Amino acid sequence: MRRRTTIRKKLLAYASAALLAAGIGAFVAPTMASAHGAMMTPGSRTWLCYKDGKDSTGQIVPHNAACAAAVAQSGVTPLYNWFAVLRSDGAGRVSGFIPDGQLCSGGTGGPYDFTGFNLARNDWPLTHLTSGRTIEIDYNDWAKHPGTFSLYITKDGYDPTKPLAWSDLNPTPFSQVTNPPANGGPGTDDGHYYWNATLPSGKSGKHLIYSVWSRSDSTETFYGCSDVIFDGGNGEVTGVGGGGTTTPPTTPPTTPPTTPPTTPPTTPPTSPPTSAPAGGCTAMYNVTGTWNGGFQGQVMVHAGTSAIGKWTVTWTWPGSQTLTQLWNGTATTSGSLVTVKNASWNGTVAAGDSTTFGFLGSGATPATVNNLSCSTA
Numbered sequence: 105m106r107r108r109t110t111i112r113k114k115l116l117a118y119a120s121a122a123l124l125a126a127g128i129g130a131f132v133a134p135t136m137a138s139a140h141g142a143m144m145t146p147g148s149r150t151w152l153c154y155k156d157g158k159d160s161t162g163q164i165v166p167h168n169a170a171c172a173a174a175v176a177q178s179g180v181t182p183l184y185n186w187f188a189v190l191r192s193d194g195a196g197r198v199s200g201f202i203p204d205g206q207l208c209s210g211g212t213g214g215p216y217d218f219t220g221f222n223l224a225r226n227d228w229p230l231t232h233l234t235s236g237r238t239i240e241i242d243y244n245d246w247a248k249h250p251g252t253f254s255l256y257i258t259k260d261g262y263d264p265t266k267p268l269a270w271s272d273l274n275p276t277p278f279s280q281v282t283n284p285p286a287n288g289g290p291g292t293d294d295g296h297y298y299w300n301a302t303l304p305s306g307k308s309g310k311h312l313i314y315s316v317w318s319r320s321d322s323t324e325t326f327y328g329c330s331d332v333i334f335d336g337g338n339g340e341v342t343g344v345g346g347g348g349t350t351t352p353p354t355t356p357p358t359t360p361p362t363t364p365p366t367t368p369p370t371t372p373p374t375s376p377p378t379s380a381p382a383g384g385c386t387a388m389y390n391v392t393g394t395w396n397g398g399f400q401g402q403v404m405v406h407a408g409t410s411a412i413g414k415w416t417v418t419w420t421w422p423g424s425q426t427l428t429q430l431w432n433g434t435a436t437t438s439g440s441l442v443t444v445k446n447a448s449w450n451g452t453v454a455a456g457d458s459t460t461f462g463f464l465g466s467g468a469t470p471a472t473v474n475n476l477s478c479s480t481a
Contacts, residue, residue: 140249140326142187143315144296145242146231147341148328149174149208149221150186156229156344157183168343170228174220182216187246189218194325196252196318198270205267207314208329221329226264226310226471229344231330232337232388236305239339241279242296243317245289251319253297255279257304258311264331264471273314278304282320307334309472335388335476340404340458342390384408385453387417387478391469392462398428399469402462403444405478407453412480414451417444417461419476425467432461 142148147155153171157164164183166172175183182188189210194201202211209218233239243253254277262272279301289295310333317326386406393400405415417433421440433444450459 140187140190140247140324141244141297141317142189142326143242143313143328143330144244145240145339146233146313146330146332147229148186148189148315148330149228150183150189150218150328151244152229152341152344153221154183154186167345168227168229170223170225170343173223173225177220177223178217182218182220185216187244188214188216189221189328190214190324190326192322192324194318194327195323196316196325198316199275200270202327204269204271207268207270207327210325210327222267224265224267227343227391227394228264228331230310230342230390231332232340232342233303233332233334234336234338235303235307235334238300238302240298241301242298243284243315244293245286245295245297246291248286248290249319249324250283250321251317252280252282253284253299254316254318255301256314256316257307258314260307262311264310264312268312268314268329272312274304277316278302303334309334333472335472336386337388338386338406340388340406342388342402342404343392385412385415385478385480387419387476389419389473389476391471394469398464398466400462400464402460404458404460405446405453406458407455409455411455412451412453414480415446415453415478416481417476417478418442419473421467422470422472422474423468425465425470428464428466430461430463432459435463 142151144151149171153166153168153174154164156168156171157166157175159165164180166175166183189208191202191210191213193213194210206212206219206222208221212219241253241255256273256275256277258272259274279299281299284297284299286295286297310331313330313332315326315328315330319325385408388404388406390402390404391399392402403417405417419442421442427435427437427442430444432450433447435442435444437443444461450461453459
């Protein structure tokens with residue numbers, strides 16, 4: 105009897121080891137089960153909403169309106185498992201396997217309810233990019249597995265306020281790599297696979313990058329949606345840590361500060377510019393709040409590879425919007441044209457650094473503005 109008991113214990117131990125080796129989280133805590141990774145750059149919805157809501161206590165309370173809506177629908181558990189948008193039976197399948205309107209959740213057959221991240225909205229956190237530029241892609245490696253990563257881009261005319269369908273994506277990935285190198289991890293927020301990808305040329309405005317990671321050692325497949333805007337950006341992220349739909353401010357700024365700001369912008373670039381114009385600048389527009397009949401916006405002014413001593417940002421409204429108030433700059437308007445020059449304290453921007461100005465507007469909230477440009481004139 106003692107020998108049989110010993111053999112049974114050994115068999116159970118071997119079975120447990122086999123399950124773990126196969127990636128079946130039968131003996132792993134719920135928050136770690138089937139947890140493997142997600143896009144970090146450009147950030148997926150689950151990753152950026154996790155970053156948006158995580159506080160010093162470990163709680164996740166989203167600030168961004170789209171992230172909050174996702175939590176209202178699916179609960180906060182998916183954000184504690186931001187790396188688990190997966191299908192164990194995916195086998196690399198895409199169109200015809202995951203239904204239209206469910207691409208960002210990987211369908212409904214995964215370990216957690218990510219359906220809230222399918223919501224068709226234009227206020228998800230955004231990564232600002234430049235069409236045709238080569239960037240480094242970072243994909244978290246919470247658990248490392250061999251496999252192939254494929255990145256797809258939406259077609260021109262993509263509308264983020266409509267449910268994402270396979271017909272919205274170009275059928276051929278613009279980047280595909282097998283077993284890329286890794287830096288750090290696993291089991292950390294910072295550890296990631298990385299590779300260089302050249303972004304599609306001729307893109308402008310808002311788009312979505314769809315990622316598929318198909319393991320080669322099992323049928324498990326990971327899916328993700330990364331919201332981006334092609335506006336001359338260098339990887340800056342907006343809409344995190346306070347961005348999104350808010351109520352109009354009751355006491356908006358009326359006078360600029362008398363001394364230069366001593367703290368950096370609340371949403372600084374996540375990576376340094378790769379090829380910003382020497383001695384020049386770029387501008388990135390973002391909506392930070394909306395209400396009936398009005399909106400609040402922010403523009404980030406980013407210096408190139410050389411410091412600048414002054415800047416001027418111009419744009420035209422896409423409709424009948426008007427500028428009602430602005431701070432951290434001096435504005436003039438002529439019809440739909442808005443011109444903003446630096447204030448006395450924020451004209452000097454170090455190479456690769458940035459500053460911001462904010463404003464209030466009336467009319468329908470524009471997701472983007474036309475002819476946005478920055479000069480050092």
